Amino acid sequence: MEVFKEIFPLQSYLQEHRKSGKSIGLVPTMGALHKGHLSLVGEALAEADIVVCSVFVNPTQFNNAADLDKYPRTLEDDLKMLETAGCNAVFCPSVEEMYPSLPVVKFDFGNLERVMEGSFRPGHFNGVGVIVSKLFNIVNPDFAYFGQKDLQQYMIIAQMVNDLSFSVKLRRVLIFREESGLAMSSRNRRLSEEAKDQAASIYKALRLCEDYLHRGEELDKLKREAYKLMEDNLVQVEYLEVVEPSTLEPVENVSSQKSVAVCIAAYVEGVRLIDNVIIKLDF
Numbered sequence: 001m002e003v004f005k006e007i008f009p010l011q012s013y014l015q016e017h018r019k020s021g022k023s024i025g026l027v028p029t030m031g032a033l034h035k036g037h038l039s040l041v042g043e044a045l046a047e048a049d050i051v052v053c054s055v056f057v058n059p060t061q062f063n064n065a066a067d068l069d070k071y072p073r074t075l076e077d078d079l080k081m082l083e084t085a086g087c088n089a090v091f092c093p094s095v096e097e098m099y100p101s102l103p104v105v106k107f108d109f110g111n112l113e114r115v116m117e118g119s120f121r122p123g124h125f126n127g128v129g130v131i132v133s134k135l136f137n138i139v140n141p142d143f144a145y146f147g148q149k150d151l152q153q154y155m156i157i158a159q160m161v162n163d164l165s166f167s168v169k170l171r172r173v174l175i176f177r178e179e180s181g182l183a184m185s186s187r188n189r190r191l192s193e194e195a196k197d198q199a200a201s202i203y204k205a206l207r208l209c210e211d212y213l214h215r216g217e218e219l220d221k222l223k224r225e226a227y228k229l230m231e232d233n234l235v236q237v238e239y240l241e242v243v244e245p246s247t248l249e250p251v252e253n254v255s256s257q258k259s260v261a262v263c264i265a266a267y268v269e270g271v272r273l274i275d276n277v278i279i280k281l282d283f
Contacts (some may be wrong), residue, residue: 022049026141032186036176061127080164201233236267
């Protein structure tokens, strides 16, 4: 496995592989890797000839300086995991390498960034757009792999790819969960064992929502019961939204939908967690 900290050596390496007709897969990450990330790498290895994983904690997508400081950084362990997984190359640049100067370009993703995460984390998706577009330009991948846990991020990136005519094909990979149902996340490292048990109620709330939706229950009742389930487990809910999966617009009449996404953001022990399920409906 090759490890690159600078842009041009990585591009030279990839150019040599392209000359022999090999396809490139990109797995963008912020490190502190877990099995969920490795599932993305596995999907990439199954489809692309050469797999590049980026490890970069992107400062421009944090609107909370304390959150950026606390974000776990475990590069040595990450590299071992990626080598064992069969990754071909890792790109782990410094902030100075990625941002020789602060970017002045601004992204506006319209309604996609004004709901859910966008409303609680102003500027976050601009930072996502900047770093992902930079990675696409640097790596020029044929395929790029993102986890469904960050559903809104995926839809933002899909919009950017469409609007800016990137040639990359996006792949959305299902959420990888712990036995309790808790969505795997780098932030889980900051939780105590007791808090992890409490956080498992987020997925239980999502399953409750799925059950209620299939039974045709009113959305008000669904939200009330889901909130109670989480709050009884000391989970501080930031939002629970039932939305159309491609536009992320709130759904008011479920009977008119073929599918919906239920999205949750919540705090446990001061750690912010997100999760979602996409539910096919058959009325």
